[in-house]
Amino acid sequence: MRPTKSAGFPSNILSVNPEEFYVDVFEKYSQHLNPSLAKLMGFAGFGVEVFAEGSIIRDHEGREFIDCLGGYGTFTFGHRHPEIIEAVKNQLDNIALSGKAFFSANAANLAANLAAIAPGNLQYAFFSNSGTEAVEAALKMAKAVTGRQKIVSTEGSYHGKTIGALSTTGREKYRKRFEPLMPGVEFVPYGDSAAAAAAIDANTAAMIVEPIQGEGGIILPPDGYLASLRESCDRHGALLIFDEVQSGLGRAGYLFACDREGIAPDIMTLAKALGGGIMPIGATLGTPAIFESLYRENPLAHTSTFGGNPLACAAAIKALEILVRDDLAEKSRTRGDQMLAGFQRIQSQYPDIIAEVRGRGLMIGLEFAMDEVGELVVAQLLKRGVCVAYALNNPRVLRFEPPLVITAEQVDAVILAVEESISETAELLASLV
Ligand SMILES: Cc1ncc(COP(=O)(O)O)c(C=O)c1O
The missing domain is CATH 3.90.1150.10 (Aspartate Aminotransferase, domain 1)
Structure with missing residues (x-):
């Protein structure tokens, strides 16, 4: 099939020939987005x-x-949840993206609502736009607050593909071509408490771990694993980061996957479902000690222009309300x-x-x-x-x-x-x- 050369932007799919429409999009994927991915998706x-x-x-x-x-x-809430759409539309009629100089009520309310449902003492939130950004913030917090460099992560983990997050992602295939990455990352087998205990030491800023590995292949750790990591981190003054970007917000049958074991981290990352399937948003939650230390000398130590924008926060506030209300x-x-x-x-x-x-x-x-x-x-x-x-x-x-x-x-x-x-x-x- 010869691709069409149409440069049009069909607004109504019913008015165009579906086959031509497909070929046009496929061709643009091949020539302007990602040729290999286009082939893979087309093949499937x-x-x-x-x-x-x-x-x-x-x-x-x-x-x-x-x-x-x-x-x-x-899409924890499904596609285009009507109440979340309405919340975002209402927000659009007032303020869309934040000026950042003024206080934002939406960011404040979302942070407080997250603190109300999060495990342990995760009282503060930093907002970004994706999971990988949430992880970047977590890693920076851990290093700044502890003054240490070493991060322990797990084999088979997935924490994102920006340089910092990628450095902790446990798959060689994604890391290899971008080395040298962030130094000081040590990988241990997932679910192995003894290996983690051996790796976490007085130089460790944090251990980052998914309570259930998603991209690793839906790997459930043995019972007691999270508790043992908590213990190992506490013993050496290292921070424990739970990456709940995929497992959080009801996905694994609990508000947060770590709730099942009743173990709270020092830092937790969220994204994906947080925007209710309508807006992109990432969040890095942390304890008062962490946020006070991070921002004490410089309130702008870690920032994001779009992070915590009113539209994304409006979606997330409504999403959390539905999550709890509809159990x-x-x-x-x-x-x-x-x-x-x-x-x-x-x-x-x-x-x-x-x-x-x-x-x-x-x-x-x-x-x-x-x-x-x-x-x-x-x-x-x-x-x-x-x-x-x-x-x-x-x-x-x-x-x-x-x-x-x-x-x-x-x-x-x-x-x-x-x-x-x-x-x-x-x-x-x-x-x-
Ligand atoms: C556990 C976990 N952390 C981080 C990420 C990265 O999120 P994003 O693709 O939004 O950057 C993902 C994405 O799949 C993930 O599953």
């Missing part, structure tokens, strides 16, 4: 998204998909249990193909017994109206993170689609031997 069968609501995404051909990728954990953490547990049980049944039928199914709440991973099956199953699920992706650090694992508002019927539809896709894969594999 992804179209152009033109509409989304609740748990459904509609593409340029009018095909509907249950969104089990959920923007890598962003989305409980919904996550119920729907998560339903999905997990369905996947476990399929796994017992196809143990040669599915090695393991695991998860907590609606943070579920399905691990294949062999490489290369993941891509195939993603394409098959897409064909059956379910959108998923594999974990960035572990392509053997398909990760399911649908909106927490997904219905029981939609979960059943996903289970059926997975069953059919695995069955087709089994037939395909059998025909190859």
Whole structure:
């Protein structure tokens, strides 16, 4: 198919030929965004998204998909939650982006509301625009406050791709070409309390860890892991950072994944779901001691022009209200249990193909017994109206993170689609031997 040369910006998908529209967008991705990614997405069968609501995404051909990728954990509240849209629209009628010189009521209210639900003594918030920025702020806080350089992180972790966050991201493939990165980072196996205890010492500024590894392949640590990290950090005066960018805000069946163990960090990072699926926002929460120390000599020691802007904060304030009011953490547990049980049944039928199914709440991973099956199953699920992706650090694992508002019927539809896709894969594999 020859791509069109149209430079138009179709405002109404119905007025253009869907195929031409797709080719035009695909071609622009190839020539102006990212040629390799365009190929990968095209191969998997992804179209152009033109509409989304609740748990459904509609593409340029009018095909509907249950969104089990959920923007890598962003669409906790579903797509275009009407109350969050309304909050942002109302905000637009007054102040959009902050002048920064004046006090912002939205930033103040959001920080106070986060402090009210956060574990432990996380009384302060620094706002940014993404997860990686939230991690950058956390790392800077840890270094400034302790006066130490060493950061302990975990293998298989994902903390973002800006230089600081990337330095703590536990996958060689992403780090290698950008070395030398931030010095002083030591990696230990995830879930291994003894290894962490051995690495955390008097030179350690902080240990950064996801309470559940997302991109590592939905890895649940053993019970007592977070408590043991807390103990090791306290013993040496090191800070404990929980990166809840993906696992936080109801995703793992608790307001924060660390709530399950009742262990509070000194610093916590949030992003993704915080903007209610409407606005981008990141947050780095910390204790009074940390924020007082960071900003004592210089109130502008760490800042962001767009961070904490009124629009993003309006979305986040409404999102937190809905999270608590509608008990989305409980919904996550119920729907998560339903999905997990369905996947476990399929796994017992196809143990040669599915090695393991695991998860907590609606943070579920399905691990294949062999490489290369993941891509195939993603394409098959897409064909059956379910959108998923594999974990960035572990392509053997398909990760399911649908909106927490997904219905029981939609979960059943996903289970059926997975069953059919695995069955087709089994037939395909059998025909190859
Ligand atoms: C645990 C965790 N931390 C940080 C990030 C980086 O967030 P962002 O992509 O918004 O920069 C991610 C993204 O997937 C994540 O899962």
